[in-house]
Amino acid sequence: MKIIIVGGGQVGGYIASLLLKNNHQVTVIENKDRSLETLKKNGLNKDCILVGDGTDALVLEKAGIMQCNALVCATGTDEANLTAAMMGKFEYDVPKVIARVNNPRNSWLFNEGMGVDVKINQADIIGHMIADEMNYRSIMTLMRLSKGDYSIVRVRVDYHSPNANKTIAQLQLPAQAVLIAIYEEDSLIIPHGETMIRPGQSILAFANEEAMKELNRIFGSDASV
Template sequence: MKVLIIGGGQVGSYVANILAKHECEIRVIEYREEILKKLRQEFTSDIIIEGDGSDPLVLEQAGIATADVVVAVTGADEVNLVTSTIAKYEYGIDRVIARVNHPKNEWLFTLEMGVDVKVNQAELLARLVVDEIDLKNILTLMKLNRGEYSIIQMNVAGGAKADGAMIKDLDIPEKFTFIAITRNKQVLIPKGDIQLLAGDHILALSDDDSQKVIQKLLG
């Protein structure tokens, strides 16, 4: 997979290192000399593209025409937004991910502007504080459908409402679907007459709102 990263600061370089370890083909665009010096210590010269990530000529030089994913993570929202729009509508990039630095600008980062996934760090921190979901018991394995649905893994806790109950007797949200149940190293196909037990490992497809409901049943 070919990934073009706009912004080589702390976030951009961290993302680049992770993707490189997963054998992705990466390019990093950066214009600040002090950041470029650090990048040159971590990556080979063919990975680093010097220039403005919102400049179409620089994007062309970095190979955006053949990129699978564009990740715009500069510290300037306007650059991330312009780059996203160019990537989506000029080059037809399938997946465009953009960083939101200032929460007040989040409303601009939409599908219409070319952003498939927006990462708002302030919102993520707030969710950690106010979200009812027990993050220790729900592990998000994969985001689907532009982030609306997730494949999640969770456990049935002892004394939970679902402990000892059959699936058909639980008030399961419409947007939640059991995929598999693992019990004592055996995989069970989730059917209505399957009884859930404490310690069961659940693999499921769910939207964010349904996760809150399910947490109350299983947690």
């Protein structure tokens, strides 16, 4: 996929490195000298860096926005991210526009009407992670989706859970939860009905708030079926 990232700061640079490792074609637009130097020091190829303003139509076109599959707006200012998002969606019809929310008070602006398909609200994610750590012994939120109350969560199977060493088919999983993958040491397992749940495993799941509570009960130490 061809992906353009507007903003080459700490967040944009990390996203770029991650995408490049996964063999995507990436162009980072940045105009601040310090950020440009950091990108180069972190090993980003100069062919992946375009010096300029990501809210400038000529710069976006030079980056190849008319052929890109996704636009990531990751600057440190919400105004720039919204401007780039609207240009990408409404001027160039980019299929997927993802925007970073810096100020939580501006979160309501990041919607489809403003050209944003997916918003990443860091404060909201961190807040939910802290709340989860306080409320759920077994669950950590990895990503909260911008629509609805669904999240991608990591569930740890407690060593004292009575549901450990049972197959998925034997568990009464909540209807509003889907198990995506199971991690055990360095291996990844795609779960199915006969997959055995073992203590100490980490389970990647898609669930809403109520289902998260139920998953915590099922895989926690005081679970009962």
